[in-house]
Amino acid sequence: MPELRRDPVVGRWVIVDTDHPNKPEDFEYEQNIVKGGLCPFCYGNEFMTPPEISCFRDPNTQANSPGWQVRVVANKFPALQIEGELDRRGLGIYDLSNGIGAHEVLIESPFHNKDIPELLPEEIESYLKMCCVRASDLKKDSRFKYIMVFRNYGSAAGASLEHPHTQLVALPMVPKNALEEIHGARDYFNYRERCIFCDIIRQEIGDKTRVILENKYFISFCPFVSRFPFEIMIMPKQHSGYFCHISAEEVVALAQILKETLAKLKKVFLNLSYNYIIHSAPINGEVDVEYYHWHLEIMPKLTQVAGFEWGTGFYLDPTSPELAAQYLKAV
Amino acid sequence: MPELRKDPIIGRWVIIATERARRPDQFSGHIHDPEEAKACPFCEGKEAKTPSEIYAIRPRNPTRNGPGWDLRVVPSISPFLRVEGDLDRRGNGVYDVMNGVGAHEVVIETNQHIANMADLSEEQITRVLNCYSDRIADLEKDMRLKYVLVFKNYGKGSGGGAIRHTRSQLIATPVNPKRVKEELAGARQYYEYHERCVFCDLIKQELEQKERVILDFDGFVAVSPFAARFPFETWILPKKHGKRLIKIIIGISRLCHA
Numbered sequence: 254m255p256e257l258r259r260d261p262v263v264g265r266w267v268i269v270d271t272d273h274p275n276k277p278e279d280f281e282y283e284q285n286i287v288k289g290g291l292c293p294f295c296y297g298n299e300f301m302t303p304p305e306i307s308c309f310r311d312p313n314t315q316a317n318s319p320g321w322q323v324r325v326v327a328n329k330f331p332a333l334q335i336e337g338e339l340d341r342r343g344l345g346i347y348d349l350s351n352g353i354g355a356h357e358v359l360i361e362s363p364f365h366n367k368d369i370p371e372l373l374p375e376e377i378e379s380y381l382k383m384c385c386v387r388a389s390d391l392k393k394d395s396r397f398k399y400i401m402v403f404r405n406y407g408s409a410a411g412a413s414l415e416h417p418h419t420q421l422v423a424l425p426m427v428p429k430n431a432l433e434e435i436h437g438a439r440d441y442f443n444y445r446e447r448c449i450f451c452d453i454i455r456q457e458i459g460d461k462t463r464v465i466l467e468n469k470y471f472i473s474f475c476p477f478v479s480r481f482p483f484e485i486m487i488m489p490k491q492h493s494g495y496f497c498h499i500s501a502e503e504v505v506a507l508a509q510i511l512k513e514t515l516a517k518l519k520k521v522f523l524n525l526s527y528n529y530i531i532h533s534a535p536i537n538g539e540v541d542v543e544y545y546h547w548h549l550e551i552m553p554k555l556t557q558v559a560g561f562e563w564g565t566g567f568y569l570d571p572t573s574p575e576l577a578a579q580y581l582k583a584v
Numbered sequence: 585m586p587e588l589r590k591d592p593i594i595g596r597w598v599i600i601a602t603e604r605a606r607r608p609d610q611f612s613g614h615i616h617d618p619e620e621a622k623a624c625p626f627c628e629g630k631e632a633k634t635p636s637e638i639y640a641i642r643p644r645n646p647t648r649n650g651p652g653w654d655l656r657v658v659p660s661i662s663p664f665l666r667v668e669g670d671l672d673r674r675g676n677g678v679y680d681v682m683n684g685v686g687a688h689e690v691v692i693e694t695n696q697h698i699a700n701m702a703d704l705s706e707e708q709i710t711r712v713l714n715c716y717s718d719r720i721a722d723l724e725k726d727m728r729l730k731y732v733l734v735f736k737n738y739g740k741g742s743g744g745g746a747i748r749h750t751r752s753q754l755i756a757t758p759v760n761p762k763r764v765k766e767e768l769a770g771a772r773q774y775y776e777y778h779e780r781c782v783f784c785d786l787i788k789q790e791l792e793q794k795e796r797v798i799l800d801f802d803g804f805v806a807v808s809p810f811a812a813r814f815p816f817e818t819w820i821l822p823k824k825h826g827k828r829l830i831k832i833i834i835g836i837s838r839l840c841h842a
Contacts, residue, residue: 270664565731
């Protein structure tokens with residue numbers, strides 16, 4: 254019998270196929286094969302990107318030249334533009350504004366061929382530290398109300414370049430998906446006087462069936478209400494609204510759990526494309542972060558979202574999270 | 585300068601890349617398999633390959649699951665939801681669960697191996713639309729069900745699968761889907777403020793501004809929405825205010841055909 258499961262944060266129902274679940278070998282997905290070639294993110298090609306905004310590099314090396322460990326540049330084809338003020342206006346029944354925002358690309362490492370599982374722990378820690386540095390910096394701009402950190406890996410997942418990279422987009426309003434989580438979390442907090450994410454973490458640790466990995470500061474698990482097969486959530490055990498407030502010890506723990514979780518995912522699905530996003534609290538607003546809890550969502554690119562999902566906002570998961578977690582724990 | 589535009593119904597902002605517009609020829613399509621027609625289970629004569637029909641328009645042969653039909657509705661071979669059983673609503677700690685009760689049907693729009701609905705006659709498209717209406721009315725009688733979604737996945741890139749025989753699906757769910765709730769909530773909020781329907785206002789504004797109107801006749805209008813999420817997203821709206829899909833007049837079928 255398929256099961257309908259309700260996400261307690263946003264109130265969304267998903268349909269989980271518990272009858273005839275898809276096993277890993279049942280998924281047909283576009284394989285991500287790294288071809289190499291001329292790359293604007295590799296050493297020696299720094300002139301091909303816009304000038305760097307921020308960088309961790311070896312001492313005695315120049316900006317926009319090799320010798321860096323993590324490099325941040327403006328996106329050459331930005332979705333939004335940094336200059337100007339918000340110009341909100343109406344057009345009859347419609348609302349619009351000029352597209353103000355920041356759009357940065359964070360090149361995670363000098364290695365064209367290495368995904369996060371292949372990097373050293375220190376290299377992943379540097380990458381995460383830089384995400385924090387950039388998020389903290391963008392937070393100072395009072396025009397921005399939300400920072401979206403996201404990563405597309407593999408062209409099937411929307412990565413336009415092979416060299417692994419993460420993007421940061423700062424928006425002048427809180428986007429709908431984030432707002433829904435925030436309102437859902439606030440309603441739960443008003444009802445229970447507890448953070449819903451903390452309650453979810455507690456339940457998952459107690460239940461164990463969906464937990465993949467756990468360390469001192471983080472837990473990775475397949476959410477009870479997975480929207481996609483093998484969807485994974487990484488959450489800090491310590492309640493915190495902002496990703497960029499992460500402590501030094503937490504960065505080490507996050508690097509470890511991210512590396513190991515992605516390594517497991519890629520062992521189950523060879524040449525997988527995937528996306529991940531960081532949901533963090535809004536900035537420069539009146540949001541009380543007492544009830545919001547930042548987290549990272551990993552979405553493997555195994556299925557397509559089609560008419561039913563677009564029409565209803567329902568998701569269909571052909572592999573229950575319990576089964577997915579079993580496969581991930583086994584490798 | 586990219587533009588931020590807000591959908592007035594559900595309050596979602598989209599980013600419109602006004603400068604880096606892509607032309608139609610800059611989107612890539614999908615190549616299809618020329619052999620797939622032989623394997624098609626939806627063509628006339630292949631009725632044994634589908635589950636037993638729920639509904640059919642049979643002017644030439646009244647026998648169920650035989651040839652001689654113009655339109656046929658069958659249950660889905662791999663249904664997302666099942667008709668049998670109880671909801672059995674229960675909690676699981678912070679989570680809520682129920683059984684996946686519902687209906688999942690496939691509307692086979694023509695007895696021939698035609699891929700695109702636009703290639704059907706207006707008369708045939710009218711039959712399809714009236715079929716949607718009839719099936720919804722029938723499924724409505726089941727008190728466990730709260731919503732019926734009619735949808736079509738056309739083409740390999742959109743979940744249409746390899747078989748290129750034009751068809752659509754109906755899924756009935758025991759809960760109101762999120763997207764629908766959002767639209768209803770947004771429409772109600774607008775109504776409470778303006779005492780007018782947001783869709784009626786939208787249609788009026790689009791007809792005045794004209795620049796996003798694609799087609800307009802026989803009581804229906806096809807527009808590119810102001811806050812489009814996707815390139816070439818299109819909406820078809822009845823000009824007359826009505827909340828349910830009722831027996832359709834020839835108008836919308838001409839619009840689909842166009």
